[in-house]
Amino acid sequence: MILSETDATMQGKHVLQNRNYRLFLTSRTCSSLGFQSLTVALGWMIYDLTGSAWMLGWVGFCQFLPMLLLTFVVGTVADRYDRRRIGLICQWVQAVTVLTLGTLAWHGLLTAPGILAAVAVLGAAQAFERPTMASLVPGIVGPAMLQRAIATSTSFMQTALIVGPSLGGILYGVDRLVPFFTSAVLFLAAGIAVSRIRLIAPPAARAPVTLATVFAGVAFIRQTPAVLGMISLDLFAVLLGGATALLPIYASDILDGGPFALGLLRAAPAIGALLMSFYVARHPIRRGAGKKMFAAVAVFGLATIVFALSTNITLSILALLVVGASDNISVVVRSSLVQLMTPDEMRGRVNAVNSLFIGTSNQLGEFESGMVAGALGPVAAGVIGGVGTLAVVALWMAAFPTLRRIERLDGT
Template sequence: MAETTPDAPALPVPSAPVPSAPVPSARALLRERDYLAFWICRWTGGFAGQIQSVAMGWQMYGLARAAGKTVDESAFLVGMLGLASFVPVFLLALIAGEAADRYDRKKVLLCCFAGEIATVLTLALASWQGWISPSIMMGVAFLFGCARAFFAPANTALGPMLVPRELLPRAIAWNSLAWQTASIIGPAAAGFLVAQSTTAAYLTTFGLYVVSGSAVLAIRKSGQPQVSPGSRWQLMKEGLSYVWNQKIVFGAISLDLFAVLLGGVTSLLPSFARDILHIGAQGFGVLRSGPAIGATVVALLLAARPIRRHAGLFMLGGVGLYGLATCVFAQSRILWVSVAALAVLGGADMLSVYVRQTLVQLVTPDPMRGRVAAVSSVFIGASNEFGEFESGVVARFLGPVGAALFGGVGALVVVAAWSGLFPALRKADRLE
């Protein structure tokens, strides 16, 4: 692949040290009232999503085991939930991105929360009445994926509209902090809730989605983007072309895609908790919190001291450490070692995600942010939801331990390959 194109600006690689512009303080960010409402929306929405995801994975695994399925077959069904969520993200991505660049992004988010509320209430009712089944859960996962397909580009594109450009790198770190802290509390809370009943977990999720929608309503600034001229199809093609021509952007999001696609262990955690580590539902919640603990520590460090130099090397190093930690987790049979490996895995992933998100949002003009975010969401959705499916399929043949080890080694191979395929990404220096 070509390194760059003439109209695709890359981050400068200075031959001599260049004085850095002062980084605005966190206090300046906290004075942005609309951004604070947006941050609350991200936190409560992330918290809700974590509880719903953990509850669905645990419930699906339990239903499969109760029906006499083997450990490998049950892990495969949990992976199928990820596939059911990813399919609509893939199918609707271009439409969702164009919608985020045409319509008020706040209104798009409100519609998405309405859809997510409908899915979680369906799960709560089915669980309470006792007619929940794997097929119902697959259908709900598909509908949830439809809402998420529109949520990701609108949410990503709205944030930069609420802060001055000089505050954007710090805001991205705080956005990640909101997500990761919710990801710590969410799985732990979900483990406690599902130990009581999955209905309680789903009703808690419903309340959090309501809070998220209320926070969106509290944002005073307009969420209406400047609409670019052209037909919907032309705008979709323009977004795809932009991502392809921006080789740093394409390299960054594709690195995340293939590393997490191979190295993701989320869908394997029910198997590890129940049949390998033997720690039950609450222990499962602890495992799910492990990656978020490490990610939150790194997000706090990045919020206080954003990366100033060698951004590309930080990203590649983060993905490499992610692969190594996945291999350690696969081999561990001690709870604290497993949680520590997951924490390192999460911190390394947070580092690479921070660099990727900052790169993409800094070089993308606002009228195109929705479409670029939609393409990115397909890559990220593939790495997460489709990655869960991949883990389930590999687990069906190699078992959960073999699947995790396969993924860790695969992530290391991807880092080596991308270092050679995208030299501009490797040499990217300043996030400014």
């Protein structure tokens, strides 16, 4: 059979998209696995050096601070320069930083301030990498494959979230230097993969940098009701539904479990998200995307309430599985729609703001749950969070009717 020129072109484009898809998954998985395993090793090492719980808190702060400070710089850079090259540089920076840490530890020269400085560098690299790689996806797979790419990428990331910390702990147990050099290899592999990605279309023309262009992502979100609705829905739903931050209290005081029970509870949301991401990758959402997103967030709120009221560990684990699964549906729909609704020349700035909102909601959500639990108890905190999430769903469905009426996620 002889293919026409048009058919040959389409077939070649499809092959390129699939190749890009595999390289993107390889890069994101290696990077996430390296970062997750490294985070555990760094936490253990700094605690071994200082014996201070406060220093563990500073590790988290040093990871979050660069994202907060660099949001608008990250977005502008991602929209002006080759996103593949930015991803490659981020992997190189992380690999070099980790190799430096391992070398210093090998010679007994690593100190707590040195670890915090390295964590800040790693946090800055992650601040650039995450929104930049998210912005890259539509330009390497096309709208038709976007939902599948996001769902599968989410499943791989969830796997890394489950496997990474365990891997870091096991490797640290073998020798405290092994996690550093293993992570460096993973970052280098991620860099090689992203360097081999090829764009399916030339990048759009870039506007000169001005104060207006730097903040154009915020202006676009504010002026696009559907995008504003999606990003703010995630912000407030996660902010209020942060009962999982109270898992140590539930495992110890409410469910009468121990460290093993806590491990099961912590793993349950990630496992639920992983299973759902596999399902969505095989059975993409074809119709009613907006309504299904709202339904998923409502189920997230209901499952949070069930978990808060449960005194049976089996029921609690099932509720957390549903929390993770419903959150995954919401993530896939929101991520796909934000990518499709945002012009390519602005995706970096919009994704940078979105990343900041997600990071902030996670941090503040844990803070909110802790404060309410301290005042009213953990059960009340969980119930209030779940009810608050349901209230947000009702308010957002009324305030953003265009979001509710969205049907498809394939750009058609």
